[in-house]
Amino acid sequence: MPVGQNFCKCLYFTSNRLARLMNKIAEEEFSYIGLSPMHAFLLMTVSDQPGITQKELSDILHIAPSTSTRFVEKLEAKQLVYRKNEGKMTFVYLTEKGIGIQDDIKRCWRNLYKRYAQILGDEDAQRITQQIDEVCDRLEKK
């Protein structure tokens, strides 16, 4: 009896498959502004909370602290954010250029939503997203 057919019953397997699919779609949509999706999310977060620390960023984005360092580095190189170091913390702010592309980012984000919602329907799209978020919270809590 073949086992290969049962990969679809493994949450590790399916969640990674979905993430790969969504990555491709999101990369396409955000490619219009030359940013990877996670970088765009980071920029939106900084726009929302100027002076945010990297620790807070990694909490909100659910990435490792080292990853947020790397992201901020890259966005700094593109002159979309700048850092202010104070003691052991670094506070992150948008540059003028970073502020300037916020609308474009939001537009890409909306297009991304439209893109998958068109396939899944608004209701299913929102339902599955909410359920995944809930599952994440439960898995993370312990």
Added chain:
Amino acid sequence: MPVGQNFCKCLYFTSNRLARLMNKIAEEEFSYIGLSPMHAFLLMTVSDQPGITQKELSDILHIAPSTSTRFVEKLEAKQLVYRKNEGKMTFVYLTEKGIGIQDDIKRCWRNLYKRYAQILGDEDAQRITQQIDEVCDRLEKK
């Protein structure tokens, strides 16, 4: 009005968050046999269909063809599989060593399931997994 709080309503964002979480759990469980989870899945697939081609592997595992080349290369280096080239295709088989660890792989896989099912409950775990799989199929069909 803060936008950061709404990332959880984005399927790209949540699916990646879940994948990162599941990766960590799966890597832990499969670390007992010194394999990354996807390598283990590939080995199970080859065990199920000896002589499978890399194209078929990439279809079943939902990865890019180049990725399946890379995986097979690595498993060949570990002497868990070998290749037989015929024409433009390469057929993949398990070595004795590869056959020998199948039980260990299955044990890790069961432990992985137990691990997240214990947190989510069997029912929820299976429900969300099935729904994600369905969503993937719909997104892939285009």
Added chain:
DNA sequence: AACATTTGTTTGTACATACAAATAAATGTT
């Protein structure tokens, strides 16, 4: 005040994964 612990950041390194281009074989078309 001296030392230990915790907390935030950075750096080195590694891995999974992908795309695009190159290659090579198989198949279809004239």
Added chain:
DNA sequence: AACATTTATTTGTATGTACAAACAAATGTT
């Protein structure tokens, strides 16, 4: 049979992400 198209694989290169270790600052304890 000659050429064009499709299909499977490989290779070069790039990106996202993580962990562990290093470092640096802040806080707690004696």
